[in-house]
Amino acid sequence: MAAPLYEYVVVIGAGLSGLYAAWEIQKAGLTCVVLESKDQVGGKALSVASKTGNVEFGPAWINLTNQTYVAALVKKFNIEVIDQYLEGDLVLDFGGKYKRVKAEDLYKLSKDLGIDIDSLTLEEFVRTLNPSEMTLEHLNIHTRGIWGLEASEMSALFFFYFCKNNGGLKRLKSQGKDGMLHLRIRQGTQVFATGITAQLSKDSVVLRSPVTKIEQSSDNAVVITSSRAFECQQVILSTQPPLYNRIVFEPPLPTGKAELARLTKLGNFSKTIVVYEHPWWRNAGLSGIVQSAMGPAFAMLDTCNVMDHHHSLTCFIDGEPGIAWSKKSKNDREREVLDQIEASLGAHARSEDPIQILEYQWIHDEWSQGANGAVMPPGLMTKHGAALDEPFGRIHFVGAEIANSHMGSMEGALRSGEKGAQAVIQNLQNEINSRGDCEIMSTKRS
Structure with missing residues (x-):
């Protein structure tokens, strides 16, 4: 395997949470790469062209009243909405x-x-x-x-x-104006993911790159795929808890995270x-x-x-x-x-x-193994629910099911991605300040 490439941040997963986090990180002047297992961005936001128009196999509905992050993207990307027929x-x-x-x-x-x-x-x-x-x-x-x-x-x-x-x-x-089933997207909800991807710097998203291992130390983290490794200072993991088990963590996940990965469904x-x-x-x-x-x-x-x-x-x-x-x-x-x-x-x-x-x-779906958010069985939320969005060393966890509000929705995914990005940016700024650096410097990929 070739020598590791260096980025300030590695984001794992090109769903809405991961992409939005990467966008926020790059806007802060930091280098960032997004590693995605599939051959397209969007995660469960999967839009397909039928003979007469786009259809949705994943999330399909939004509103523009309390889903403010979604509403902002609708405006920025000139997305056309369709009222749900009632x-x-x-x-x-x-x-x-x-x-x-x-x-x-x-x-x-x-x-x-x-x-x-x-x-x-x-x-x-x-x-x-x-x-x-x-x-x-x-x-x-x-x-x-x-x-x-x-x-x-x-x-x-x-x-x-x-x-x-x-x-x-x-x-x-x-299906009312404040409800989760009020509006649909003419272009398909995957347009949110492709729109955000277009805002990122060139070659920021690496497709067909499932992560197999994350190593971290007091100095850095190394994210390993089947074909290459990426050295970084911070990691954002944007995947559902049951899928954490597909990655080897060194050191291992703490008990709360491991139990969430084992027991959520x-x-x-x-x-x-x-x-x-x-x-x-x-x-x-x-x-x-x-x-x-x-x-x-x-x-x-x-x-x-x-x-x-x-x-x-x-x-x-x-x-x-x-x-x-x-x-x-x-x-x-x-x-x-x-x-x-x-x-x-x-x-x-x-x-x-x-x-x-x-x-x-x-x-x-090989890289989803089910859909919508992961569910907790009895007893797990009381015992380990607080660990859901807790960072583990240099690794931060984001996703629709981790959101503090609008849990399980595209709105929640965007909000969680922003929260994870803000934590990473603050951690990096603290590290740079502690080394005496005057400003955050972008680093070119090797």
């Missing part, structure tokens, strides 16, 4: 039967809990409230939608913390996007919004873009039903989705042949 009735699964209902607030949670909720799974906690089976079914709809997991697989405390961190469950599931998350010539459900007075406990899709949403004459339904196939569905043949998977569209939205679907069906299963 007109017409939605369709809900009531005990195995689909019914049209008027849109209303379905998301209410009890307060004043009075028990140690980190000792219980979310399902166990909700059962203490004597819920109906329908309530439990719709609880799993929420958890599948956010994490691709069942309510029985996460701590109740983690669930409520996540909701509070994002302004409540109502905001998480809302990534869910099963898949999307099937069905593209049509016309939005026939709108003509039938339907919004395209479906919620179902039967599956295979727990939810559907209208994801049309009339500017590009793109008409589609996005079907979310997550959690345990999604695991069973993913094991079937491609033809069977598509047939089950089309059958569910007909069952939920009506016989109109029979006369409307799709012009394209696109699918992505994140659980089969």
